[in-house]
Amino acid sequence: ATVTKEFNIGWVYGNPDGVFNRPVMGINGQWPIPALFVKKGDTLVVNVNNQLGNETTSLHWHGLYQNGTTNMDGPVGVTQCEIPVGGSFTYNFTVDQPGTYWFHSHTRGQYPDGLRAPFIVEDDEMPFADMYDEEIILSFSDWYHDLMPGLLASFISVSNPTGAEPVPDSALMNDTQNLEIPVLPGKTYLLRMVNMAAFAAQYVWIEGHEMQVVEVDGVYTEPATANMLYMTAAQRYSVLFTTKNDTSANFPIMGSMDQDLFDAIPDGLNPNVTGWLVYDGAKDKPAAQELDAFEPFDDFTLVPHDKEPVYENVNHNVQLDLKMDNLGDGANYAFFNDITYVPPKVPTLYTAMTTGETATDPAIYGINTNPFILAQGEVVELVLNNDDPGKHPFHLHGHNFQVLIRSDDDAGFYDAATSNATIPATPMRRDTVLVRPGGHFVLRFRADNPGIWLFHCHIEWHVTSGLIATFVEAPLALQSSNIPHDHLAACAANNPPTPTAG
Ligand code: C2O
Numbered sequence: 001a002t003v004t005k006e007f008n009i010g011w012v013y014g015n016p017d018g019v020f021n022r023p024v025m026g027i028n029g030q031w032p033i034p035a036l037f038v039k040k041g042d043t044l045v046v047n048v049n050n051q052l053g054n055e056t057t058s059l060h061w062h063g064l065y066q067n068g069t070t071n072m073d074g075p076v077g078v079t080q081c082e083i084p085v086g087g088s089f090t091y092n093f094t095v096d097q098p099g100t101y102w103f104h105s106h107t108r109g110q111y112p113d114g115l116r117a118p119f120i121v122e123d124d125e126m127p128f129a130d131m132y133d134e135e136i137i138l139s140f141s142d143w144y145h146d147l148m149p150g151l152l153a154s155f156i157s158v159s160n161p162t163g164a165e166p167v168p169d170s171a172l173m174n175d176t177q178n179l180e181i182p183v184l185p186g187k188t189y190l191l192r193m194v195n196m197a198a199f200a201a202q203y204v205w206i207e208g209h210e211m212q213v214v215e216v217d218g219v220y221t222e223p224a225t226a227n228m229l230y231m232t233a234a235q236r237y238s239v240l241f242t243t244k245n246d247t248s249a250n251f252p253i254m255g256s257m258d259q260d261l262f263d264a265i266p267d268g269l270n271p272n273v274t275g276w277l278v279y280d281g282a283k284d285k286p287a288a289q290e291l292d293a294f295e296p297f298d299d300f301t302l303v304p305h306d307k308e309p310v311y312e313n314v315n316h317n318v319q320l321d322l323k324m325d326n327l328g329d330g331a332n333y334a335f336f337n338d339i340t341y342v343p344p345k346v347p348t349l350y351t352a353m354t355t356g357e358t359a360t361d362p363a364i365y366g367i368n369t370n371p372f373i374l375a376q377g378e379v380v381e382l383v384l385n386n387d388d389p390g391k392h393p394f395h396l397h398g399h400n401f402q403v404l405i406r407s408d409d410d411a412g413f414y415d416a417a418t419s420n421a422t423i424p425a426t427p428m429r430r431d432t433v434l435v436r437p438g439g440h441f442v443l444r445f446r447a448d449n450p451g452i453w454l455f456h457c458h459i460e461w462h463v464t465s466g467l468i469a470t471f472v473e474a475p476l477a478l479q480s481s482n483i484p485h486d487h488l489a490a491c492a493a494n495n496p497p498t499p500t501a502g
Pocket residue numbers: 060062075104106234395397454456458
């Protein structure tokens with residue numbers, strides 16, 4: 001079926017933590033923005049009208065591969081131009097993958113101002129369908145009282161030479177701090193969880209109830225028992241849980257922001273958000289236990305339901321060394337291989353579509369986009385070495401990836417010759433994965449999706465400070481695809497390319 005939506009994006013007011021009323025970016029006058037539902041196989045058409053009045057925008061469908069429709073992926077300067085103030089853009093693509101996703105603005109650091117929501121793709125062939133009665137959507141996020149344009153300006157500035165990220169004012173569940181989820185006794189629920197945060201990972205648990213993980217980032221898994229999950233920004237988990245057989249008590253659902261991420265912890269910060277599984281509205285809503293009562297689940301142990309074996313015969317090795325450093329202007333930036341990403345004036349997709357044979361030469365994309373050219377069908381092994389004392393959740397557009405190795409803290413750079421890491425035979429696949437402080441990870445994916453795909457830290461502060469690489473996948477196949485060649489001509493005309501040094 002075709003699902004058509006009209007999205008008028010505009011400012012409304014929101015006060016999700018009950019402390020501070022502020023402007024937020026809503027859709028059709030609504031905020032929180034309701035979850036978007038489609039069925040696997042549907043074509044989604046979203047007519048976006050930018051009614052913000054003071055900011056450009058765009059939307060990204062986080063986790064969707066956009067196979068054949070890289071031009072619908074959403075990042076500005078990559079696959080499209082900004083949707084100007086008063087302008088419109090139609091996203092039109094077929095959704096061929098089931099699971100739990102989200103959509104968010106992919107313009108500058110905009111989505112923490114509220115322009116994000118869960119995106120659920122229902123599946124008639126869901127392998128666990130007969131194991132649950134009802135479905136519940138649960139989003140998490142961090143929340144700032146200040147608006148992003150001001151926060152971003154002071155984040156990247158001489159007055160913040162260490163690059164300390166603004167600390168959120170509070171944590172939210174379904175965009176509130178008073179969430180009550182009514183449940184019935186003796187039932188099993190599928191709980192679809194999304195962390196839509198700008199920055200903070202959260203520890204998540206439901207007191208008195210075990211969870212069975214059955215999906216991560218759109219990949220069904222063999223059921224695995226968890227008491228507590230650690231969800232980085234942009235990660236998703238679906239879990240099954242079964243309610244008690246009686247209604248004698250209600251139970252807290254907890255989210256707790258990972259304070260290790262924060263350079264300094266402001267006085268009075270409450271890192272927690274509590275909601276409740278409500279069996280009986282007339283009974284108490286008890287307080288939660290301490291975080292330390294639980295062990296976080298290790299997602300590295302997950303096995304995909306399809307048991308896809310590890311991809312062998314690597315054709316292409318990519319190594320990205322991450323560091324943070326100051327540039328001549330005194331501000332702090334993030335680097336891959338000594339390059340801090342600067343968005344090109346002309347979207348990378350337009351360059352790939354219009355440069356003929358030379359589209360396979362990374363130099364034409366501009367060195368500051370950190371371009372890597374992938375040949376169609378090759379197996380790519382991506383090694384990331386984190387030469388920074390922070391945790392970073394990395395996301396790849398257009399694909400998920402197998403996670404072969406994920407080191408502990410301070411393991412240093414990966415060295416294939418000396419590594420004694422055990423590689424799982426059927427590795428976990430997901431689209432967002434955490435690298436530990438001073439550690440590394442090794443991922444593999446197959447270049448089976450021609451397009452322009454970003455790989456970046458999903459901490460919105462680090463997107464702005466340049467922690468991004470660009471995969472230009474099979475550019476010649478893109479040129480002969482159905483993607484309209486004039487897709488970006490208008491904005492390219494407004495931003496003539498600057499010749500790049502070879
Ligand atoms: Cu959730 Cu580059 O995106």
